[in-house]
Amino acid sequence: MRLTDLPDALGATTTGMVETDFFGHANTTISNLRLRRAFVNLDWGNRELLVGQDWSPMFTVAVFPQGIATTFGAPFQPFARQPQIRFTWKPENLRLIGVTGWQRDAFADIGGTKAQFDSELPILHLHAQYLFGNSLIGVGAQQKWARPNLEADRFGSGAVQGYLRLVGSAVQFRAKATYGSNLADHLMLSGYAFEGEERATATTFEPLYLISTWAEILTTSRPVSVGLLGGYTENLGTSDDLATPEAFNFNARTPDMAYQWRVAPRIEYHTGPLRLGFELEVTSA
Template sequence: MKKQLLVLLIASIALTNLGYSQSDETDKKFGINWSGFVKADFMFDTRQTVNAREGHFNILPAAENLVGGEDLNDQSNFNILAIQSRLKGAISGPDFFGMKTSGVLEAAFFGNSDGTTGELRLRHAFIQLSNDKVDIIMGQYWHPMFVTAVFPGVYSFNTGVPFQPFSRNPQLRITTKGSVKFIGVLFTERDFKTRGASVSQSGIPQLHAQLQFGEANTTLGGLGFNLKSSRPALGEDNLTSTAFIGYFRTKLGEATWKAEATYGQNMTDILQIGGFAIDGSGDFVNNETLSMWTEFSGDFSETMEWGLFGGYAANGGFGESITYVDGFLGTVESAFRVSPRIGWKSGSLKIGLEGEFTNAQYGSIATNGDITSTSDSVNNFRLLTTAIYKF
């Protein structure tokens, strides 16, 4: 850990002093501009949860764990963490054959696994080329189904998971400009991977195509299609999975309304409920999942903000007799969440308070491949207080 921090400090100093100039008529200055934030979260849960990083990334309430008639997961939990704190370097440089160039290098102290919580982790690292017609991104950036113009503004780091897609991926992305944008992405997987299968070993990258209409500061909407090939094991056939997304954002007076829905197969790489299985013929088959969310948000004044998030997910099962293989929360029949928030902001500091009520209905896989309820639903209420200091 100490070595990593030392490397970060040395790199920061070196890059800060690496500014260079292009000798032309305007004598443009190029280099790196550092920004980021320090974030402290205080979290109380009424129940044990399915989570990551010591409970910081909260997903769903844990299923019943009955011992002697007592549910051991029906117990509270409390934690304080600052591991979401982040450092970002925005890089600018000379043109490349007439296209403007820039880059981003961003890291946080979230770690790459539960065992590395608190250690430095790469978030984004990409090169961008731009002109008046197109933007090109090469490197690690958001999954195209995480739409940066339309995503929940919740204070929780889960950002609406498992109702909202969440992933960052190495990719090549091309986005056209104008009131109608085409977004085409060729990408693979790194930190967020398909459970039990490999996209890289399939020999075929993921492909995504999306149309986006309008402007984010007024009304914006879009539709997208995702195609994924993954190989459960060397020597096995590839499994093809598809996914669809639709979303919009608009102003309602002083408030903003956002909504999104996804429907797809085996979307565990974007932290959606589901997975894949083997059917009676020995072939791999996909699980299908529907997820949706909506959010209203706005400002009470220049110093106070509010928001209300709601999400729902339903597990569609496999549609045929199967033997279950792998997945993410694959026996959750359905789940929903309601999350109000209020924040106070002044200067570079924001202090927020958020309640997050989440219900999950656990089940089992029936002989026909459907997910059927086999236990009572479980609930968790998380009370989150957060302080965010931007620089």
């Protein structure tokens, strides 16, 4: 539900959104009502301030796969929503975006959100986008910290990405590449390793790195359109070789998976606001 025609606040045009679904937060709560997005946005023309829960900047609302599957291209595409404070400056054709956020809900790190809460530091994002017509090119970076137990020091992990959207008269092309570590909270092949049998008593942690990329081409014809998505992600392990790898365990999403790829063609029929489609996903790891 989009909230418009609201009174101005602080001299800004005020809008908002509340979005829910019935997917639940986990397999045990399928069909339960779940909050997806809920925010208020203040727009002063060349700058905006958003407060509430929205897509993670790593998801990039301007550039994500347009397929039928509800995962939006995960694990190749970062996929998470975060409570956040987001400031956007819009000089001419540029979009400069700064975000401080937190992780919660269904896309939490493996093991829950407590490791991030106990770090006592928020997630930080910086993005820059250049717009030309309906197309854009952008880069982004993220830094976050975790403290899996209170006896250990917090450790940091970061990510960078580049993306583009090219819009022609009949065809669109979208692509994104992401490199980073400890991105399990974005439904990606990542997390961290810890020394010892129990995370609760470990004091040594090493984030796991990955590289991930996807590209999509789609037609904008109506009433029938077609699209093709291809993705590849690779588990790069830790940044340094572990002196005693047998002494480490993992708090990660599929840490034993070396790589994964996917090809997903689709065909859609559009009639008014309704979209009917068929999509075939071929995934291998």
